[in-house]
Amino acid sequence: MTWTWFHRLGSPPYVYALAARLTPWFAWPAALLIVGGLWGGLVLAPPDYQQGDGFRIIYVHAPSAWMSLMVYTTMAVAAAVGLIWRIKVAHAVAASCAPIGASFTFAALVTGALWGEPMWGTYWEWDPRLTSELILLFLYLGYMGLRAGLEDTQRSDRASAVLAVVGVVNVPIIHYSVTWWNSLHQAPSVMRLAKPTMAASMLVPLLMMLLGFTLFFGAVLLVRLRGEVLSRERSASWIREIVNA
Amino acid sequence: MSGYGSPATGVVVPAAPMPAQATVWAGSHQAPLLDAARLALARDLQLAFRKRGQLVQPLAFFAMVTMLFPLAISPELARLREIAPGVLWAGALLASLLALEFLFRDDAYDGTLEQYALSGQSLTWLIFAKTVAHWLLTGLPLALMAPLAALSLGVSEAAVPGIVASVAVGSVALSLIGSIGAALTLGIKRSGALLSLLTLPLSLPVLIFGARATQLAITGGPLRAPLELLAALAVLGVTLAPLAAAAAVRISLE
Numbered sequence: 290m291t292w293t294w295f296h297r298l299g300s301p302p303y304v305y306a307l308a309a310r311l312t313p314w315f316a317w318p319a320a321l322l323i324v325g326g327l328w329g330g331l332v333l334a335p336p337d338y339q340q341g342d343g344f345r346i347i348y349v350h351a352p353s354a355w356m357s358l359m360v361y362t363t364m365a366v367a368a369a370v371g372l373i374w375r376i377k378v379a380h381a382v383a384a385s386c387a388p389i390g391a392s393f394t395f396a397a398l399v400t401g402a403l404w405g406e407p408m409w410g411t412y413w414e415w416d417p418r419l420t421s422e423l424i425l426l427f428l429y430l431g432y433m434g435l436r437a438g439l440e441d442t443q444r445s446d447r448a449s450a451v452l453a454v455v456g457v458v459n460v461p462i463i464h465y466s467v468t469w470w471n472s473l474h475q476a477p478s479v480m481r482l483a484k485p486t487m488a489a490s491m492l493v494p495l496l497m498m499l500l501g502f503t504l505f506f507g508a509v510l511l512v513r514l515r516g517e518v519l520s521r522e523r524s525a526s527w528i529r530e531i532v533n534a
Numbered sequence: 535m536s537g538y539g540s541p542a543t544g545v546v547v548p549a550a551p552m553p554a555q556a557t558v559w560a561g562s563h564q565a566p567l568l569d570a571a572r573l574a575l576a577r578d579l580q581l582a583f584r585k586r587g588q589l590v591q592p593l594a595f596f597a598m599v600t601m602l603f604p605l606a607i608s609p610e611l612a613r614l615r616e617i618a619p620g621v622l623w624a625g626a627l628l629a630s631l632l633a634l635e636f637l638f639r640d641d642a643y644d645g646t647l648e649q650y651a652l653s654g655q656s657l658t659w660l661i662f663a664k665t666v667a668h669w670l671l672t673g674l675p676l677a678l679m680a681p682l683a684a685l686s687l688g689v690s691e692a693a694v695p696g697i698v699a700s701v702a703v704g705s706v707a708l709s710l711i712g713s714i715g716a717a718l719t720l721g722i723k724r725s726g727a728l729l730s731l732l733t734l735p736l737s738l739p740v741l742i743f744g745a746r747a748t749q750l751a752i753t754g755g756p757l758r759a760p761l762e763l764l765a766a767l768a769v770l771g772v773t774l775a776p777l778a779a780a781a782a783v784r785i786s787l788e
Contacts, residue, residue: 424735424738427731427734427735428735430731431728431731431732431735434728434731434732435718435719435728435732438719438722438725438728439721439722443788444785444786444788447785447788448718448782448785448786451714451718451778451781451782451785452714452718452732454778455714455736455778456736458774459735459736459739462739462767462770463735463736463738463739466738466739466742466743466763467738467742469742470742470746
């Protein structure tokens, strides 16, 4: 077995074409799963016995929160690959991840606040998970700020990659220190129940949404990656050929 | 050719030992690595003491931030005592952030960092030495000044050792985390806001444990656990931060 398939992933024209070919394979299943999951979650699933219909926001909130962490991990892995093996395409992947991850984090925060209003009686509670999510948003903004601040693409790639790797070391430390901080200051909130087992009619739509969001991330990442590759290679001859064709 | 003179100060950074010199180095009781780091540390301290005005700035800033709270909230000592840990740590965090901008900036402008990178010595150790110097010049004075600020907020004298210990240990971690941010933002114009955006989220664990230790010191509780956690963060910083900061400095020189 040869490694040519792997080496070809380092070539911008190949990745550009591959991303175009793969996008529908992510986009269509994502659309089907999200529509199906929303139908199952918002219509078919029964109301929760304690939270009523309010719990249904979980079908957007939980997948967003899950994606906010997964995108950060993807970004850090891509950045590390780019930093270690000096693969330009890996840096392009990391750069494309950041705005998507920041959007998911923002969505998780907004849906969390909307859920908190009827449940906790306040939009914002210094709950450890919400606080960690807010800090994660700042980490994304810092990463994007650093990218924007450095003009030279290569330097911006490598510096932001160092930041992403440092961030990934810090995320668990931040999360646990925030959890610890909160448990000192505040009694467990009313909502902190022993983990209830979810009924299948509630769980299946949630899993569909999780998978759908993951595939959606893949599709958006591929589209952004193509844009990123185009802007980085704007003076390359293969792009002129595509444009003139 | 035994070394490169740094143009700004004339302090010589030893170059990597030539084969002929290797015996000389082996004869001295310290590794050349540590010699270079010690020279870099001494140089930074010397330079700082020639510009004493800059040294006082973070301390004055810290005093000012402390003063804001009695004016903004209430002059009642009972209330101030309650918020004292938060005031002290927010002030210390901001003051150390303010000082971070000076950590690499002058050396990046006059080419010293480039000379360090080319000297053949371990850049990680040289950066670590610079960070140690930075802590000696800002973190330690802040730790020594924190009790004064605490006393002005109505905290009793019994809390002083705990406050000094927590700020001293915590500021080690702050300097190390900050060194990464300062190195990453080298060469960016008006990098102050970006530097805080990069550094503050990473510093939050230090703030949490530091404020907790200070609070326990004020109320007379056992502050060993948060102090040990602070020390753990500092040790983790010592092992990893200089590597990341040196990588970032190298990237800025490419």
